[in-house]
Amino acid sequence: MKSIEVFMVLLIVAVMTLIGNFVGANTPLLSAVPGMLALVAICMAGVLCAKFIPVRIPSVAYIVTIGCILTYPGFPGSALLSAWVQKVNFLALTTPILAYAGISLGKDLGMLKKTGWRIIVVSFVVFIGTYVGSAVIAQAVLKLIGEI
Amino acid sequence: MWDAIRNWKIHALVLALVVMAEWIGIHSFKVGIGTIVLLPMLYALMVGALLGPKFLKLANQKDMVDAGSLIGVTLMLLMARYGTLVGPNLPMILKTSPALILQEFGNLGTVLIGVPVAVFLGLKRETIGAAHSVSREPNVALIGDVYGLDTPEGQGVMGVYICGTVFGTIFYGLMATVTAALNIFHPLALGMASGVGSASMMTASVGSLSAMYPEIADKIQALGAASNMLSGLDGIYMSLWMALPLSEWLYKKTYKIKYGEFPEEPKYKGV
Numbered sequence: 001m002k003s004i005e006v007f008m009v010l011l012i013v014a015v016m017t018l019i020g021n022f023v024g025a026n027t028p029l030l031s032a033v034p035g036m037l038a039l040v041a042i043c044m045a046g047v048l049c050a051k052f053i054p055v056r057i058p059s060v061a062y063i064v065t066i067g068c069i070l071t072y073p074g075f076p077g078s079a080l081l082s083a084w085v086q087k088v089n090f091l092a093l094t095t096p097i098l099a100y101a102g103i104s105l106g107k108d109l110g111m112l113k114k115t116g117w118r119i120i121v122v123s124f125v126v127f128i129g130t131y132v133g134s135a136v137i138a139q140a141v142l143k144l145i146g147e148i
Numbered sequence: 149m150w151d152a153i154r155n156w157k158i159h160a161l162v163l164a165l166v167v168m169a170e171w172i173g174i175h176s177f178k179v180g181i182g183t184i185v186l187l188p189m190l191y192a193l194m195v196g197a198l199l200g201p202k203f204l205k206l207a208n209q210k211d212m213v214d215a216g217s218l219i220g221v222t223l224m225l226l227m228a229r230y231g232t233l234v235g236p237n238l239p240m241i242l243k244t245s246p247a248l249i250l251q252e253f254g255n256l257g258t259v260l261i262g263v264p265v266a267v268f269l270g271l272k273r274e275t276i277g278a279a280h281s282v283s284r285e286p287n288v289a290l291i292g293d294v295y296g297l298d299t300p301e302g303q304g305v306m307g308v309y310i311c312g313t314v315f316g317t318i319f320y321g322l323m324a325t326v327t328a329a330l331n332i333f334h335p336l337a338l339g340m341a342s343g344v345g346s347a348s349m350m351t352a353s354v355g356s357l358s359a360m361y362p363e364i365a366d367k368i369q370a371l372g373a374a375s376n377m378l379s380g381l382d383g384i385y386m387s388l389w390m391a392l393p394l395s396e397w398l399y400k401k402t403y404k405i406k407y408g409e410f411p412e413e414p415k416y417k418g419v
Contacts, residue, residue, distance in 0.1 A: 001149050001221070002149070005149045005150065005153060006221050006224070008153050009153060009218055009221040009222065010221065010224065010225060012153075012159055013221075013222045013225055014225065016159075016162060016163050016166050017166075017225065019163065019166065019167065020166040020167070020169070020170040020188070021170075023166075023167055023170040023171055024169075024170030024171075024173055024174075024188055025170075039225050039228040039229060039232075040225070040228075042228040042231065042232075043224040043225060043227075043228050046224070046227075046228070047224075059224070060223070060224060060227045063224055063227045063228050063231060064227050064228075064230055064231040064234070064373070064377060065231065066228075066231060067227075067228045067229070067230065067231020067232045067234070067235060068231045068232070068234045068235040068238065069235065070231075070232070070235065071231070071232045071234075071235030071236050072235045072236070072238055073235075073236060073238075073239070075235075078235065078236070081232065082232065082235075082236055085229060085232045088229065090229060090233070090355070090358065090365075090369060091174075091187060091188065091189065091355050091358070091359075092170070092188075093225055093226045093229050094187075094188075094189040094226060094351050094355060095165075095166050095169050095170060095188045095189050095192050096162055096166050096192075096222060097189075097219065097222045097223055097226060097348070098189040098190075098192045098193040098196070098317065098348070099161075099162040099165035099166055099169070099192040099193070099196050100158070100162055100196075100215045100216075100218055100219050100222050101193060101196070101215075101219055101317075101348065102165070102192055102193040102194065102195065102196020102197045102199070103158060103161060103162070103196045103197075103199055103200075103207050103211065103212055103215035104212050104213070104215040104216030104219060105193070105196065105197040105212075105313065105314060106196075106197050106198075106199060106200025106201070106202070106203075106207060106212045107200065107209065107212040107213065107216070108310055108313055108314055109197065109200065109202065109314065110202075111310050112310060112311070112314055115307040115310055115311065116307070118266070118269045118270065118271055119271075119274070119278055119304065119307030119308060119311060120307075120311050120315075121265070121269060122262060122265060122266045122269065122271065122275075122278045122279060122304075122307075122308065123278070123283075123307070123308045123311035123312060123315070124311075124315075124319065125261055125262050125265045125266075125279075126258045126262045126278065126279055126281075126282055126283070126308060127282060127312070127316070127319055127320065127323065127344075127349075128261070128323065129257040129258040129259070129260065129261045129262050130254065130255045130257055130258040130281075130282050130341075130344050131257075131320070131323060131324075131327070131341050131342075131344065131353075132254075132257060132327070132341075133253075133254030133255060133256060133257020133258065133260070133341075134251040134252070134254030134255060134257070134340060134341035134343075134344070134375075135251075135254065135327065135333045135337050135338055135340075135341035136254060136257075136333075137247070137250050137251040137253060137254045138247050138248075138250075138251035138254070138333075138336075138337035138338075138340040138341055139332075139333050139334055139337035141246055141247035141250050141251065142244060142247045142334060142336060142337055145243075145244070145246055145247065147243065147244050147247070147336070148334040148336055148337070
């Protein structure tokens with residue numbers, strides 16, 4: 001996918017998120033704009049890194065890392081950037097994504113019928129297993145090192 | 149790609165879904181022991197899935213394919229936001245790193261309860277594919293590599309993969325609220341557990357937890373994101389070296405208990 005295409009999609013989703021942010025979290029439309037532009041810039045930086053750095057690392061890995069470094073306490077401007085992006089409600093960002101995912105899901109509903117009920121039951125057991133397994137260990141270790 | 153981007157119909161539909169979902173807003177209500185939190189993303193997902201030709205007929209096959217091709221990019225903004233959540237909390241995350249690393253082994257919990265349940269439901273070799281992990285993209289690739297996807301193992305992993313795609317978000321969102329309401333686990337432990345290697349499942353779980361514990365929401369989100377990244381890094385090795393051998397072993401044991409004889413030896417893809 002071309003970088004300009006990624007940029008277009010990011011802009012579309014950014015506008016939708018701002019609208020959702022306004023409707024849901026009651027954040028004034030303009031106050032979230034700097035944070036949103038910063039997020040778009042971080043994404044593009046990540047996309048360009050993945051394109052021009054000759055190691056095969058996916059762009060999302062760069063994006064998370066860049067966001068992490070720029071907001072690390074002590075990094076120049078980190079406090080300002082954190083304050084900006086905080087205006088972009090985390091949950092508001094998820095809504096457009098799942099709307100796209102939902103529309104695309106329509107085509108998988110038919111496949112579900114072929115899967116059979118046993119696999120569906122096993123799926124739920126599997127989801128519970130990994131979640132509770134991780135939670136038990138996390139709880140025990142966090143207690144042990146005195147974090148909770 | 150331009151084709152999908154220029155498909156203004158899907159963007160208009162998404163915008164309508166977003167406004168509708170955010171308008172309804174977050175709702176939580178008590179059910180028995182737990183509090184169920186319903187988030188806007190959940191409404192957007194469910195109503196979105198109903199737009200297809202079988203129900204509301206607002207989206208056709210091409211729209212659904214186009215929407216699917218854009219999901220990867222739409223996730224980027226969320227990933228950038230996750231990065232900015234991890235950054236300020238990095239000192240705290242490093243302090244909790246022993247817990248963060250060790251809880252990765254909790255993913256083997258999948259095998260321990262998944263394999264017996266699958267065998268007792270009557271599944272045969274499908275069990276290995278279905279119960280060795282949460283079956284996200286890397287696991288599908290791994291099973292494809294070890295056994296092939298046109299095998300029973302392949303059918304197992306694809307079944308759970310589809311199921312996770314369809315129900316994963318809803319299930320993780322609700323499971324997080326139910327386990328949190330049990331009051332056994334600290335919300336930070338549940339935040340860590342949310343990182344199962346799927347951004348959407350993690351987000352659903354972390355989102356519900358943040359709505360329940362707004363005062364430590366940023367810590368929960370940071371730990372969820374960090375744990376999810378870790379799962380992304382170690383997931384495939386964990387599956388290959390620990391979860392698959394454990395699944396094979398447990399499959400033999402439980403098969404013997406159910407059928408009174410050992411199963412036939414597994415067939416690996418020709419190497």
